[in-house]
Amino acid sequence: MKCVLAGGSGQIGTLLARALARDGHEVVVLSRNSKTGESPGPSRAVVWDARTLGPWADEVDGADVVINLAGRSVNCRYTPANRRSIMDSRVDSTRMIGDAIAIAASPPRVWLQSSTATIYAHRFDSPNDERSGILGGQETGAPDTWRFSIDVARAWERSLDESQTPNTRKVAMRSAMVMSPDKGGIFETLLTLTRRGLGGTAASGRQYISWIHHHDFTRAVRWLVEHDDVHGPVNIAAPNPLPNRDFMRELRQAWGARVGLPATKLMLEAGALLLRTESELVLKSRRVTPGLLLEHGFHFDHPHWSTAARQLCQDWRRNHRTTS
Secondary structure: OEEEEEOOOOHHHHHHHHHHHHOOOEEEEEEOOOOOOOOOOOOEEEEOOOOOOOOOHHHHOOOOEEEEOOOOOOOOOOOHHHHHHHHHHHHHHHHHHHHHHHHOOOOOOEEEEEEEHHHEOOOOOOOEOOOOOOEOOOOOOOOHHHHHHHHHHHHHHHHHHHOOOOOOEEEEEEEOEEEOOOOOOHHHHHHHHHHOOOOOOEOOOOOEEOEEEHHHHHHHHHHHHHOOOOOEEEEEOOOOOEEHHHHHHHHHHHHOOOOOOOEOHHHHHHHHHHOOOOOHHHHOOOOEOOHHHHHOOOOOOOOOHHHHHHHHHHHHHHHHHHHO
């Protein structure tokens, strides 16, 4: 199977490229950089600018699967310039993938498009699945930055829906935070805080954290490729989100940390400003469940955070022993 992976040189793309390559598939990584680093297995890199059609579109013609993960990182301050870059990088790249599929003589049978679980409302009462979930943007008192994130997610999915690809099944992957022991990911950030004694409750601790183990993420992507009866938005998240206070407590237990200093909302706002990021990543409640995956029989190898956190900590220790 030939898989074209746009935005495949980032952390999540690298994880996915390696998993697909290990399965014996041909993986073509579309990247804005002419040097994408070491390619896993038989994968190869092709340059694109994510804004215009070019020779890269030839790779889409005849491919079996196209997966688009392209988009500027949201781990930044939402300045006007960064907002434009975040929005344009997602909408433009999605439109270009759609255009490439539309002109292909042999279009791929499935297009998996990255989206985000952030599209759902900030809430504590009930989980958000694909059918009963409430999309965000109208919450009373929600900061402007939160509304911007939802505007981006809606525009991202709208660009997918508007693409004219009648012979290609389309799936919007509303992914939760992918937990991996690799360098530079959200798990390493949380673990660093925990190792330094700072991994305590954030603000009230009531806000839910939706997450997925990287192994289940790559399995879910491959499962979506294989199931022709699944289309539209799909939540890719472990079935058991939990409040921040519980999430951090179980991470501390998995690492063996005795102390985790809490942080007030004001401290988090100040820290986000210092680190040039947004506090939304910590303060917004993301209670998302994988309704369609469970309904169609997908089995999670890591459904509970307590056991997933222990394995991730073990893998992190093993990786650092290997590289030290």
